[in-house]
Amino acid sequence: MSRGDRWLAWGSGLALAIVLFATSALFGVTLFEGVPRLDLAFFVEAPDASMVGGGIAPALVGTALVTLLMTVAGVPVGVATGIWLAEYAPRAGRFGPRLAVLVRAAVANLAGVPSIVFGLFGLGFFVLFVGRGLDHALAEGAPVWGRPGLLWASLTLAVLTLPVVIVTTEEAIRAVPDSLREAALGVGATRLDTVFRVVLPRAAPGIWTGVVLAIGRGAGEVAPILFTGAANYLPELPNDPRDMFMHLGYHVYALSTQSPDVDASRPTLFATVLVLLALAFLLNLVASVLRSRARRMA
Amino acid sequence: MTETAVERAPRTEVEPKLRIEKLGVAYAGRVAVRDVSFGLPTNTVTALIGPSGCGKSTVLRALDRMHDEVPEAEVTGRVLLDGEDVYAPHVDPIEVRRRIGMVFQKPNPFPKSIFDNVAFGLRVGGLRNRTELAARVEEALRHAALWDEVSDRLGKSALGLSGGQQQRLCIARALAVRPEVLLLDEPTSALDPIATEAIEALIDRLRGEITMAMVTHSLAQARRVADHVAFFYLGELVEHGEAREVLEHPQDERTAAYVGGRVG
Ligand SMILES: Nc1ncnc2c1ncn2[C@@H]1O[C@H](COP(=O)(O)OP(=O)(O)OP(=O)(O)O)[C@@H](O)[C@H]1O
Ligand SMILES: [Mg+2]
Numbered sequence: 001m002s003r004g005d006r007w008l009a010w011g012s013g014l015a016l017a018i019v020l021f022a023t024s025a026l027f028g029v030t031l032f033e034g035v036p037r038l039d040l041a042f043f044v045e046a047p048d049a050s051m052v053g054g055g056i057a058p059a060l061v062g063t064a065l066v067t068l069l070m071t072v073a074g075v076p077v078g079v080a081t082g083i084w085l086a087e088y089a090p091r092a093g094r095f096g097p098r099l100a101v102l103v104r105a106a107v108a109n110l111a112g113v114p115s116i117v118f119g120l121f122g123l124g125f126f127v128l129f130v131g132r133g134l135d136h137a138l139a140e141g142a143p144v145w146g147r148p149g150l151l152w153a154s155l156t157l158a159v160l161t162l163p164v165v166i167v168t169t170e171e172a173i174r175a176v177p178d179s180l181r182e183a184a185l186g187v188g189a190t191r192l193d194t195v196f197r198v199v200l201p202r203a204a205p206g207i208w209t210g211v212v213l214a215i216g217r218g219a220g221e222v223a224p225i226l227f228t229g230a231a232n233y234l235p236e237l238p239n240d241p242r243d244m245f246m247h248l249g250y251h252v253y254a255l256s257t258q259s260p261d262v263d264a265s266r267p268t269l270f271a272t273v274l275v276l277l278a279l280a281f282l283l284n285l286v287a288s289v290l291r292s293r294a295r296r297m298a
Numbered sequence: 299m300t301e302t303a304v305e306r307a308p309r310t311e312v313e314p315k316l317r318i319e320k321l322g323v324a325y326a327g328r329v330a331v332r333d334v335s336f337g338l339p340t341n342t343v344t345a346l347i348g349p350s351g352c353g354k355s356t357v358l359r360a361l362d363r364m365h366d367e368v369p370e371a372e373v374t375g376r377v378l379l380d381g382e383d384v385y386a387p388h389v390d391p392i393e394v395r396r397r398i399g400m401v402f403q404k405p406n407p408f409p410k411s412i413f414d415n416v417a418f419g420l421r422v423g424g425l426r427n428r429t430e431l432a433a434r435v436e437e438a439l440r441h442a443a444l445w446d447e448v449s450d451r452l453g454k455s456a457l458g459l460s461g462g463q464q465q466r467l468c469i470a471r472a473l474a475v476r477p478e479v480l481l482l483d484e485p486t487s488a489l490d491p492i493a494t495e496a497i498e499a500l501i502d503r504l505r506g507e508i509t510m511a512m513v514t515h516s517l518a519q520a521r522r523v524a525d526h527v528a529f530f531y532l533g534e535l536v537e538h539g540e541a542r543e544v545l546e547h548p549q550d551e552r553t554a555a556y557v558g559g560r561v562g
Contacts, residue, residue: 091369179406183468185367187419187475188396197422198408 034270046235062245074158082169111163122156153229168210205294216283348530399472405464442470462493
């Protein structure tokens with residue numbers, strides 16, 4: 001073994017040790033402090049005002065609702081954009097390819113924007129511009145639409161996750177071999193038939209991977225919902241899309257910084273982190289299963 | 299090279315099924331095929347031969363308007379199907395592709411069941427009736443000499459078939475919509491000799507029912523199945539006529555060099 005090789009081996013070993021240590025420290029602390037706090041009540045009760053006792057039910061429900069609305073609002077737009085970029089833009093005359101270049105540049109830039117900026121954008125555009133605009137148009141006295149709420153938070157997250165959906169959809173569609181398109185067109189299928197009966201079924205696992213990745217990303221983000229709908233402490237469940245809501249990620253932030261007695265809140269805090277991590281892993285697992293299925297088909 | 303191709307097809311009064319007139323194709327402004335004129339006589343097999351890159355596939359794809367799907371391809375000239383130009387403004391390319399079927403070099407079955415593969419063209423054509431679909435699928439599979447091998451597993455994935463069976467499935471898929479012309483682009487080049495023989499036998503059986511044009515790199519295959527041969531060289535049609543005449547007594551020296559094994 002040469003000196004260089006030995007150095008490399010030592011370096012890799014050290015890096016591995018650091019990764020293993022960091023991972024086990026993170027999980028060790030979380031498990032050690034969080035697990036004793038977990039019981040059924042933790043999942044079905046609202047937190048109490050002191051942020052020490054009670055459960056996380058409103059945050060679970062709020063996270064589920066905001067993620068669901070985000071998916072419903074964002075995924076169709078993202079998938080449709082991906083389909084257009086991959087399948088239609090190249091054939092849309094002289095104008096199509098140029099517009100596609102612009103759209104791709106916009107998507108790439110969108111993907112690089114820090115999430116807190118999305119929060120500000122959501123506040124400025126959805127809450128103040130669209131929401132207040134609606135209030136004016138409907139002649140509401142007090143702001144009804146023009147305040148933070150579930151709907152605006154969902155839409156902000158939808159915009160945040162658009163790039164993931166668009167890029168994975170376009171890639172999945174491009175990976176479908178042209179020979180299948182030719183086969184379909186060759187027996188008299190329209191472009192629409194070709195896309196919906198041949199291309200999309202074949203690209204589906206790849207598209208689903210993107211959707212799950214987007215859900216995972218959106219479910220874990222806190223910054224975009226900070227000003228657009230998340231509540232510090234709100235034991236009641238939202239029953240209107242304009243209501244504010246509690247959120248797991250935001251709850252972690254609130255427990256660790258806003259609690260009157262931070263030490264007393266620690267078990268609750270780590271139990272909440274544990275739930276959040278479990279959700280993230282679950283989504284990653286689903287995404288990697290889908291991805292391996294997509295790869296097997298290609 | 300502006301002299302016209304050696305044309306030795308018998309000058310009969312009968313209008314060919316498909317007549318190609320001054321066909322030209324350019325990719326992004328680069329001419330790939332120029333001034334090609336010949337005919338596919340009704341219910342015969344015409345072999346398109348020539349060295350790699352001479353434009354055989356390009357000509358074939360022009361006949362069923364496949365170049366419509368390639369943004370950088372530009373087609374000039376006329377392709378007359380029963381005397382009517384398939385490139386005329388009012389003609390729908392979808393309709394053209396129903397009347398002119400295409401089979402590709404590499405078998406390209408859909409990742410669907412055998413039945414759904416053959417039924418695909420019928421379904422997108424609007425046929426919904428289940429009994430009629432089943433009847434047409436069986437007819438096409440029998441036509442393609444595949445029925446006996448797959449009749450007990452129509453619901454199974456087409457990807458489980460052998461390469462030769464897949465290619466016959468693709469032929470069945472093309473035949474299911476009852477095209478009048480069938481274009482085959484090197485249909486056996488990805489297959490072993492046994493599967494090749496099966497496809498050639500199938501083409502031979504279809505002769506007399508359907509007009510065929512087949513690209514092939516095998517002169518032996520052209521000799522075995524073709525009634526007529528068109529020899530292409532560098533994007534031009536050099537010689538066209540009865541298979542035996544072109545292959546045994548070529549008039550043009552470029553044809554002679556190719557069929558004599560000195561080029562290509
Ligand atoms: N999509 C395309 N874009 C640009 N050029 C193309 C395209 N398809 C074919 N060509 C060019 O057109 C010419 C003719 O190609 P074509 O595929 O028709 O040849 P061929 O005779 O079928 O060759 P082979 O025997 O190798 O299949 C070649 O120079 C090729 O590079
Ligand atoms: Mg070719």
